[in-house]
Amino acid sequence: MKIVVLVxxxxxxxxxxxxxxxxxxxDRGASDAIIDEIGERAIEIALRAKDADKSTEVVVVTMGPASAADVLKKGLAMGADSGVHVVDRALAGADLGWTATVLAAAIGTGWDLVVTGNExxxxxxxVLAAMLAERLGVPHLTSLDAVDISADRVSGVRATEYGTIDAHAALPAVISVTERSAEPRFPGFKGILAAKKKPVTTVGITDLGVAAPAARSVVVSAAERPARQAGRLVTDDGTAAQQLVDYLAAERLI
Incomplete structure (x- = not known):
């Protein structure tokens, strides 16, 4: 079995x-860059399948700037077998549709399961998991709290506002997992050393045979969040309840 994990x-x-x-x-320079924690949980789901069947191959895939290679190193140190890094200046500012198209091309064929975080x-x-499944032409199960992978199907539990749903799909398929799904393992020293020898393939959109889109969603304008204003203090002089009601009505909150 071959499992692709998006990080x-x-x-x-x-x-x-x-x-x-x-x-x-x-602004990626405003804070430290790290691997998304939900991605680590997705890797853990794949590695548990590999623990159960040593013939399972786990490939971690990321799309991002050159610095994103670090998240692949983390996945390889955890136990993944290889990595694919999609990096191209043409991808700067890519929206979800463009991202799904490029990742689908990077994933290619010959795999059994794609695992990603729910958001x-x-x-x-x-929505990336659903968009990716559409482009790959396979079923998808999203926001799974628990996952079970067998030779020919994947199943899991999805929470709803009314309870839970037991869902399953035949492989190949795409799934996304939540923060309840699996506690990621910590890479050991042996895993960190082994990661340095594992293959990582770097590709651009030309390598993938994907042309830049003629149009995509763009940001028209952006502004910093306004400074938080001081709240209104209501003194209870016997009319506090009425003042509160008047305020809520004026703000159209009731």
């Missing part, structure tokens, strides 16, 4: 996250 380099959520107001793009901490689109 992403994102700004550290403990640091400052800013948009470049001149482009509307993420990244920087974009939070939450």
């Amino acid at each position: 992403k380099q994102v700004p550290d959520t403990w640091g400052d996250r800013r948009l470049d107001t001149s482009t509307g793009w993420l 990244s901490t920087d974009g939070r689109g939450g």
Whole structure:
């Protein structure tokens, strides 16, 4: 079995996250760049399948600038077998549709399962897995809290507002997992050393045979979040309830 895992380099959520107001793009220099934690959980799902069947091949794939190679190193240190890095200046500012198209080309054929996180901490689109499955022409299961992988199908549990759903799909398929799915393992010293010898293929859109799109969604304008205003203090002089109601009505909150 061959499992492809999508990972992403994102700004550290403990640091400052800013948009470049001149482009509307993420300012990647505003904080440290790290592997998205949901991506680590996706890797763990694949590695558990590899633990159960040593013949399983795990390939980590990322799309991003040259620095994104670091997230592949983390996946390889955890236990993945190889990596693919899609890097091209033409991908700067790519939207979800363009991203799904390029990643589908990078994934190619000959795989059994694609695993990704349900949403990244920087974009939070939450639709990449479904868009990717459409382009690859396979079924998808999204936002799984638990995953079971067998030789010919994948199944899992998906939470809903009414309870849970047990879902399954025949392979090949695309799945996305949530932060409840699996606690990622910590790379050991042996794994870190082994990662240095594992192959990583770097490709651009020309290598993938993908032409730059004629049109895609763009950011028209961006502005910094306005400074937070001081709240209104209500002194209870016997009319506090009415003042509160009047305020909520004026703000159209009731």
